[in-house]
Amino acid sequence: MRRVASDLGVSPRLIYHHVRDKEEMLVTLFDEILARHMPDFTGLNWEETLRAVSATARRAYSRYPGVAAAILARAVNARVQPHAAIVRDAVMNALRKANLGAHQVEAAYVQFSVITLGNLVLLENLDRSDKELAITRDHIEESIETGLSLLISVIRRLGEKQ
Numbered sequence: 001m002r003r004v005a006s007d008l009g010v011s012p013r014l015i016y017h018h019v020r021d022k023e024e025m026l027v028t029l030f031d032e033i034l035a036r037h038m039p040d041f042t043g044l045n046w047e048e049t050l051r052a053v054s055a056t057a058r059r060a061y062s063r064y065p066g067v068a069a070a071i072l073a074r075a076v077n078a079r080v081q082p083h084a085a086i087v088r089d090a091v092m093n094a095l096r097k098a099n100l101g102a103h104q105v106e107a108a109y110v111q112f113s114v115i116t117l118g119n120l121v122l123l124e125n126l127d128r129s130d131k132e133l134a135i136t137r138d139h140i141e142e143s144i145e146t147g148l149s150l151l152i153s154v155i156r157r158l159g160e161k162q
Contacts, residue, residue: 001025030071031081033060038083039090046094047152053091054116054148061120068120075113099159108155115147 001022005012019025037060039052061068074080080088091112095105122140126133 026070027074027079027081027084030067031083033064033067034081034083034087036060038086041090046097047156049090049094050112050152051148053087054112054144056087057116058120058144061117062123065124068117068124072113072117072121075117076110095155098155099162100155101162104158108151111151112148115151116144119144119147 001012001015004025005015008015015025019028034056037056039056041049041052044052057068061071071084088109091109092105095108095112100108119140123137126137126140
């Protein structure tokens with residue numbers, strides 16, 4: 001908090017007038033990043049909603065190293081900021097529209113978060129050239145779409161069984 005206050009040229013006490021602690025400051029910052037990239041869910045079916053959220057996360061968080069990992073670590077927290085709540089609710093509602101049961105919705109939400117954010121974490125932690133990597137950067141980027149397509153396929157099958 002002191003470093004942020006110093007960078008802003010203000011007293012740390014001033015920051016504490018706006019946020020309770022470092023955690024609240026971080027989730028507020030993450031929500032502000034998301035707010036600048038919010039998808040429009042109007043008229044989207046459940047599959048399109050999942051793809052829109054995944055694409056939004058890639059656009060929003062790939063520019064900010066460390067954010068995807070921090071959000072993934074908090075993905076199942078009940079306390080979220082307004083824009084994150086809108087996105088989380090959109091994903092959960094999409095999974096319900098796919099005809100999943102309550103337990104399946106929760107499991108699919110976790111897997112969706114891991115596929116979308118987990119691959120971003122992998123990408124941002126690549127510090128070698130592609131020649132030195134077991135899996136290239138392009139293949140990791142492709143794996144986000146592949147993983148999402150696989151998850152959607154499983155969701156579709158589970159929904160048909162209900």
